[in-house]
Amino acid sequence: MKQFSITVYPGGKKITASEGDVLLxxxxxxxxxxxxxxxGQGICGKCRVVVKGGVCHASPSPFLRKEEISQGYCLACLVLIEGDMEIEIPPESLAAALHTETSTADQATIVGYRPAGEKSGQSSDSKAPAFEFAQPAVTEPTASRRILFEEKPIIKDKLVLGKWEIETRTKRLHLxxxxxxxxxxxxxxxxxRAELVSAGFSGDRMRCPLPVLKKLSKVLRAGLWQITVTLIELPDGVEILDIQxxxxxxHHLGLAIDVGTTTVVVYLVxxxxxxxxxxxxxxxxxxRxxxxxxxxxxxxxxxxxxAELQQLVISTINExxxxxxxxxxxxxxxxxxVVAAGNTTMIHLLLGLDPRYIREEPYIPTVSLVPPVKASELGLKVNENAYLYCLPAIASYVGGDITAGILTTxxxxxPQLTMFIDIGTNGxxxxxxxxxxxxxxxxxGPAFEGGEVLHGMRAAHGAIESVAIDRESLEPRLSVIGQVAPAGICGSGIIDTLAEMFLSGLLDRKGKICRDILHPRLREGEYGFEYVLAFAKDTAIGKDIVITEIDIDNILRAxxxxxxxxxxxxxxxxxxxxDIERFLIAGGFGxxxxxxxxxVIGLLPDLPYERFRYLGNSAVTGGHLALLSQRLWREAEQIARSTxxxxxxxxxSFMDEYVSALFLxxxxxxxxxxxxxxxxxKRAEN
Amino acid sequence: MKQFSITVYPGGKKITASEGDVLLxxxxxxxxxxxxxxxGQGICGKCRVVVKGGVCHASPSPFLRKEEISQGYCLACLVLIEGDMEIEIPPESLAAALHTETSTADQATIVGYRPAGEKSGQSSDSKAPAFEFAQPAVTEPTASRRILFEEKPIIKDKLVLGKWEIETRTKRLHLxxxxxxxxxxxxxxxxxRAELVSAGFSGDRMRCPLPVLKKLSKVLRAGLWQITVTLIELPDGVEILDIQxxxxxxHHLGLAIDVGTTTVVVYLVxxxxxxxxxxxxxxxxxxRxxxxxxxxxxxxxxxxxxAELQQLVISTINExxxxxxxxxxxxxxxxxxVVAAGNTTMIHLLLGLDPRYIREEPYIPTVSLVPPVKASELGLKVNENAYLYCLPAIASYVGGDITAGILTTxxxxxPQLTMFIDIGTNGxxxxxxxxxxxxxxxxxGPAFEGGEVLHGMRAAHGAIESVAIDRESLEPRLSVIGQVAPAGICGSGIIDTLAEMFLSGLLDRKGKICRDILHPRLREGEYGFEYVLAFAKDTAIGKDIVITEIDIDNILRAxxxxxxxxxxxxxxxxxxxxDIERFLIAGGFGxxxxxxxxxVIGLLPDLPYERFRYLGNSAVTGGHLALLSQRLWREAEQIARSTxxxxxxxxxSFMDEYVSALFLxxxxxxxxxxxxxxxxxKRAEN
Ligand code: FES
Ligand code: FES
Structure with missing residues (x-):
């Protein structure tokens, strides 16, 4: 495995890193x-570092300004190690970390389900025991500093670089x-109305909801005829959302929401x-x-x-x-x-629409291009006259979250041919x-989220998140979220396990464990032949954590x-x-x-390493973009219509491909x- | 006083009528x-007669079709006697009258306030004792049949004559x-959306309220993909109001509402x-x-x-x-x-807007051109997604009812110079x-509605509605609504009393009762000098009904x-x-x-008789027009903006005119x- 040297300032300490690891x-x-x-999902924007030299392909992030990018700023969780680097941890990150570390100590880490509304994603993987990665395919080493950013979607301070500008639907004016x-x-x-017309708005068809009308006379006089108007531009004029x-x-705020099946993420913008x-x-x-x-x-x-499902997701968002x-x-x-991105079913449930026909052939949703809805009709705790815009879906099983993802990419x-995947229970x-x-x-299926795997669990406290198997001793080295005794194994750990077992010769290409190696960790268990990742004495659950042939079968199918x-x-x-020039991976699983x-296991195609990028939560990023730019919103509509x-x-044809892909x-x-x-x-050869 | 002969068919009976009386x-x-x-307000459309010959200036009415008009149909309550006539009572009127007479018997007549929702206007004036009118100014007698209709706003069966067509905002389509x-x-x-686009609608910005979205999937499948869509055309596309x-x-219905200070009238169209x-x-x-x-x-x-006032008017409308x-x-x-016409204050109260600043200088309403409001926001019992459009006001004291009136005229x-008045407590x-x-x-002031007059009352059962005074005997002849013993005197009776007293020499030009005539009906009463219209034995209230100098003073001011x-x-x-070529009078008072x-009393200017027209309730008629035609709606907006x-x-200048007009x-x-x-x-001369 290729090792690179990272020099970290302030201090100039040199550390070693494996190729393909995440800088964070x-x-x-x-x-x-x-x-x-x-x-490390790329959605808090906190893990800022400055790349001073070396190779670095950073994934796009809306958290960095143009000037910062030209200074070498990037988010450490979106940087994959490709060569030697010199980086600096800027003072703001050092300060924030101190604050975060303190406050994190008091917060619950995610273990299984939690009541909605608590802060998630706090599960820190710091100080996990070091282990070695299997060696990736060859890449070219580079000496000179080379920072390659995606040109989109990076947001500048006031107006925006690249090809778009901040051009929100809602405006706030002092009149x-x-x-x-x-x-x-x-x-x-x-x-x-006359004042708005002289400010350049089309006042001809001014809408004004009753709650605003009701306070209009008072506010005008309370403000001595100086007011702040919040309005939204509609195709036929404006609608007054508020007057103060x-x-x-x-104070001019918006919300971008990723309404996920498992998690909900909200950005205040x-x-x-x-x-x-x-x-x-x-x-x-x-x-639940x-x-x-x-x-x-x-x-x-x-x-x-x-009604219950709708109420549950709305209370999640409100919390x-x-x-x-x-x-x-x-x-x-x-x-x-408010802009929401979610899969088609989640958007139906959010709006209270019966999702029944999504599941019945020919799989027709009620809405794909969703008409705007008053947030107050749903009970969202934002301005009572705000509109909720849901990013348009492509189909029943390719929702607005994917449209948002495409927009983000x-x-x-x-011109380049891009493949974009978002893997959850549905890929x-x-x-x-x-x-x-x-x-x-x-x-x-749920295998990548820990389902259908005997000791599978979500990527939460106590989950084995990465696995390396020594090629000689066949002993595993585990990295556990929260550096505790393991309770189970999450998606990335499962993939590592399969790949490492395969490369170590413990698995054949059909995914069967080799019966002719004698090793204490290889045995016939309650559920068939299995490999022991951790013995009971080392686990948090008081029993062995294993991976079985049935587990492996489920993963192969996934x-x-x-x-x-x-x-x-x-x-x-x-x-x-x-022909794939870029291969972009989104979603928490990535x-x-x-x-x-x-x-190695054949989940992703065998492409040159540098063509892969991890995008983080591209649903909420796309929502963020569509919230900021009406032009990008229209692009999203165009994406949904034309895909x-x-x-x-x-x-x-898919069935044939599927059968062929059930091998390793x-x-x-x-x-x-x-x-x-x-x-x-040769043991691994069939 | 000029008398004319009216021949009534079927039967050919000849009756006598005074010039200026109402045919009904x-x-x-x-x-x-x-x-x-x-x-007799011109708003039920029931009093249909056919003019077969003679002179007839009929006021416009939306209840008659083009063919009917050309056949001589008009509403008897809108025809003023100007010469000899031949008329026919058509079979449908005879039949309906029979029905109405019967059902009227069971209904309460209006006496003072009634709970909202009961049918008003049932006070019949049939078989009132005959009396003579003072002779009006000279008009030309005409022999030939001459039916002059206003060319607007008469509505044809499907599409419309004159200058406009039925072009409603809401459409109903079978798809x-x-x-x-x-x-x-x-x-x-x-x-x-695609189906609507192929039906010629702009589907680009289709709005669809949540309640409609929620039932969409079910209704489509229940109707086996055949549905009826109710939609409204907005400037930027359409909004789906309902699917069935x-x-x-x-079934495609609309409502026109006259939201009056005293009465509310609703048309189902x-x-x-x-x-x-x-x-x-x-x-x-x-x-109350x-x-x-x-x-x-x-x-x-x-x-x-x-809130109470809003709730009261809404429950009135709902009933x-x-x-x-x-x-x-x-x-x-x-x-x-739904289209509503009302004065500015009534519209504020209907919408729940604080009318406070209408009354405080400089008299500013919250709204004049009222943005459309969802009827359901007000709790109106119509389709939950229907819009309420309020006819735009000209100013705080010239409301949408007047805009509707102008539209109607x-x-x-x-090109002709027209004066249009609507007299209630405000003129x-x-x-x-x-x-x-x-x-x-x-x-x-309230004098014309019976307020500020000792025995004043509304034009209801028991009200003296017309008065003639014999020039020699100085005895009055009264006509009482409902042919009962009188309980008071209403606006038209008050005006008659003043005019007749003046022409009989009982009043001088300052409105003072002549003290030098000895007559049992002229006396010093509890509230000053007075003329007795009815002695206690002939009244329903057990005391004399009089008109006092104070009453007269109040009427002079009005x-x-x-x-x-x-x-x-x-x-x-x-x-x-x-210069006034047409003088149009609207409102119940007229x-x-x-x-x-x-x-004679100087309430109306001294114009040739034929320039006057009574329009009936032009507020609800204007609402009806604006409901049927988007073009007329835009005309109403233009009227409100440009007046x-x-x-x-x-x-x-007004004060000077006012002081000069306090004389008779x-x-x-x-x-x-x-x-x-x-x-x-000469007694009447000063
Ligand atoms: S850790 Fe949150 S953005 Fe990198
Ligand atoms: S009496 Fe109702 S319209 Fe004439």
Whole structure:
């Protein structure tokens, strides 16, 4: 395995890092205090470092300004180690880390389900025991400083670089009206309308909701005819969302929400600067009604089930909003616009729409391009007249979260062929470029989230998140979230286990454990043949943590579905794996994923390493973008309208691909040229 | 007094009528059974007769179709006798009258306040004792048949004659959607949107309220992909108001509402044909909180006062709606659009807006051009997604009811100079033509509605509604609503009394009762000098009904304010009374008004008789028009925007005019050339 040297300033301490590791993790292991309140998902913007020299491909982030980027700023959780580097931890990060570390101590770490609304993502992986990664495929070493940023979607202070500007739907204006006289006896609303027209707005079809009308006369007079108006530009004019006395233009807020099946993430955004002011995340309280979208749809058919699911997700969001407002001291009233991204079922449940027909062939949702809804109709605790805009869906199983992801990648505007995947219980896959986009969804099942695996668990406190197996002793080295005795194994640990067992010769290409190696960790267990990752004395659960052949089978099916989805899309378009110029991974699952190991097991295609990028939570990032720019919102609508959806469940070609992908890494090993030479012994060959 | 002969078919009976009397009243007196469920306000459309020959200037009415008009149909309550006539009572009127007479017997007549929601206007004046009118000024007798109709706003069966067509905001469409397949997997709403686009609507910005979205998937499938969509055209596209399975396009309803300070009138309109299906009227339940707008504004400042007033008017409207729906068996759900006309204060109270600043200088309302409001936000019992459109106001004291009136007259589109007045406690006056419009409001006080007059009462059962005084005996002849012993005297009776006393020489030009005539009816009473209209033995109240000098004084102030308003507007525009080519009178007060007597006392200017027209309730008629035609709605907006409001309360010129108008008929008798020769003796001269 390739090792690189990272020099960390201030101090100039040199540390060693394995190729492909995440910079944040490397720094944490070495004891550097880096704040990371989202736990490395790229959504809190806290883990800022400055790259002073060396190779660095940073993924895009909305948390950095143009000037900062040119100074070398990036988020450590989005940097993969590709060579030697010199980095500096800036003073603000050092200070924030101190603060974060203290406050984290008091907070619960995620273990299984928690009541919604508590801060999630606080599970820190700092000071995890060092272990070695399997060696990834060859990459070119580089000496000179080379910082390559995606050009989108990075937000500048006031207006924006790249190809778009901050152009929010909602505006806040400070207006000075002429007080009325006997000669100028226009009504309050006509006076306001005239002032808006002279400010350049089309006042012809001014909408003004009753609650605003009701306070209009009082506020105008209380403010001595100086007021702050919050309005939203509609195609036919404006709608007044709020009026306040005096000049309150400095408070102009919006919310971007990722309504996930498992977790909900909320960004509070300053609509003047585009910056994220505060974030919060927590489990979607709906999980108590079922873990995946299908079980939620079934639950929605019970009496009151739909209403309950709606109420649960709304209270989840409201608790996160309250948390953010408490932390910032800002007022819900000043939140004038909300953008939500979520899969199609989640958006239906959020709006209280019956998701029944999403599950019944031919799988038709009620809405894909969702008409705007008054947030108050849902009971969201923001300004009572604010609108909620839901990012448009492509199909029943490729939702607005994926549209948001595409928007984030910019793949719909670029010439390179990009593949974008977001893996959860469903794997959504998008392929395309500026000329065309195709999308599909494959059911990966819960294996990558720890389901259907005997000792599987979520990526929470006590989860084995990475595994290395010594090629000689066949002993595992484990990294556990929270550096505690392990309670189970999460998605990234499971993939590591499979890859390491395969490369060590413990697994054959069919995923069967070799019966002819004698080792205390290899044995016939209660559920069939198994490999022991940790013996009972070393675990938190008082029994052995193992991985069984049944587990491995379930994982093969999950990875096979994802790979078959990718290759079916490529085939449909007459393309091969080698044509993919960028391979972008989104979603929480990608966070701790060792890409090399994912390639080894055949989950990801065998592409040159540098073509992969991890995007973090691209749903909320896309929501953030669509909140800030009406142009990008229209791009999202265009993406949703123009992306071709392929139904895999009825595709014969997909079934063929799937069967071929149930092997390690694949029936056709020639598709994985970089994996073949790594196979340790002929034992692994079939 | 000129007498004319009316020949009535079937039967050919000849009856005698006085010039200036209302045809409906003449027929009722003669015992013909004419239905008149609105009591002659021109708003029920029941009193249909066919003019077969003679002179007839009919006021416009939306109840008649083009073919009918060409056949000579008109509403008897809107026809003033100007010469000999031949008329026919059509079979449908005879039949309806029979029905009405029967059902009227069971209904309470209006005496004072009634609970809102009961049918008003049932006070029949049939078979009142005959009496003679004072002789009006000379008019040309005409022999040939001459039916002159205003060309607006008469509504044809499907589309419309004259200058406009039925072009409602809400549409109802029957759509057949293609059922979805695995290949055509568009969402329900996209499928609907596409169908609307192919039906010619702009689907780009389709709004769809949550309640409609929620039922969309079910209704589509219940209707086997055939549905009826109710939508409203907005400037930026359409909003879906409702979806129902199958073809239900035949039910397409709207409401026009006159929200009066005293009474509320509701029309249920078939939006396909434009016809009024049913009407209802009742007292505004707010009357218990104050009789006029000022006392309502004061009441609104009490704690909960505003909310109470809003709730009262809404329950009044809802009771009228229920009454109509019960009578017709139609469903509230199919009422997709509501247009309301009312004075500025009434509209504020309807919407729950604080009317406070309407009353405080410089008299500024919150709204004049009122943004559309969801009817459900107010709790109106119509389709939950229907919009309420309030006709725009010109100023705080010239409201949307007057805008509706102007729209009804068409004066904003015609070359002739028109004066339009609507007299209640406030007299609103509009002057102008196609080139310009000016409006003013003068406080007439309650005298014309029976207030500030010792034995004054509303035009209800038991009210003396007309008075003639024998020039020799000085004995009065009374006509009482309901042909019962009188309980008081209403506005038209008061005006008659003044005019007759003046012409009989009982009053001098200052409004003082002549002390030098000895007559048992002239005496010093408890409240000063008075004339006895009815002695206690002949009344329903067990005491004498009199008119006192104080009463007369109050009436002089009221008529002086109205006349001064008219003359100030004319002066402001550099015009004289003789320039007025049409003088249109709207409102319930005008209903029984003897125009000649109104001229004699100097309430109305001394114009040739044929220039006057009574319009009936032009507020609800204007609402009806604006409901049917988007073009007319835009005209109403244009009227409200372009009409110049003159504030009389601070005008020195108005004060001068007012003081001059406190005489009978005026200080300057030369302004009343037709009245001068009528003065009976020098006693009336000053
Ligand atoms: S740790 Fe939150 S953005 Fe990097
Ligand atoms: S009586 Fe009602 S319209 Fe004539």
């Amino acid at each position: 993790r490397v720094l944490k292991k070495a004891g550097f205090p880096i704040p990371a309140s989202c736990g 000075r009206l002429h007080p009325p006289t006997l000669e100028d006896h226009r009504s309050d609303i006509e006076r306001l 006395p005096g000049d309150q233009t400095q 300053d609509l003047l600067t585009g910056q994220v002011i505060e974030t919060a995340g927590g489990y979607n309280a709906q999980v 009604c079922g873990e995946d979208v299908i079980s939620r749809i079934i639950y929605a058919r019970t009496p009151e089930g739909l 996160l909003i309250e948390q953010i407002l408490k932390a910032t001291g800002l007022s819900a009233r000043n939140i004038g616009c 910019g793949m719909h505007k670029e 959504e896959i998008v392929l395309g470029n500026a000329d065309w986009l195709v999308a599909a969804s494959c059911s990966a 990875k096979g579905a994802v790979y078959a989805g990718c290759s079916t899309l490529l085939k449909q378009m007459g393309l091969g794996i080698e 966070r701790y994923l060792n890409i090399h190991n994912a390639v 071709t959806y392929l139904e895999l469940s009825t595709s014969a 890494p694949h029936t056709d090993i020639s598709l994985f040229p970089r994996v073949e030479p790594l196979l340790k012994s | 009243r003449v027929l009722k007196k003669a015992g013909f059974p004419i239905p008149a469920s609105c009591g 057949r959607l293609h059922p979805p397949t695995l290949e055509d997997h568009r969402s329900d709403i996209e499928r609907l 399975p199958g073809d239900q396009t035949q 078939d939006l396909l044909t434009g016809q009024v299906i049913e009407t209802a009227g009742g007292y505004n339940a707010q009357v 909180c104050g009789e006029d707008v000022i006392s309502r504004i004061i009441y609104a400042r009490t704690p909960e006062g505003l 009228l709606i229920e009454q109509i729906l019960k009578a017709t068996g139609l469903s509230a759900r199919n009422i997709g659009c 068409g004066m904003h589109k015609e 609103e006056i509009v002057l102008g033509n196609a080139d310009w419009l000016v409006a003013a409001s003068c406080s007439a 008529k002086g304010a109205v006349y001064a308003g008219c003359s100030t507007l004319l002066k402001q525009m550099g015009l004289g009374i003789e 209903r029984y008004l003897n125009i000649h007597n109104a001229v 110049t409001y003159l504030e009389l309360s601070t005008s020195a 008929p005026h200080t300057d008798i030369s302004l009343f050339p037709r009245v001068e020769p009528l003065l009976k003796s």
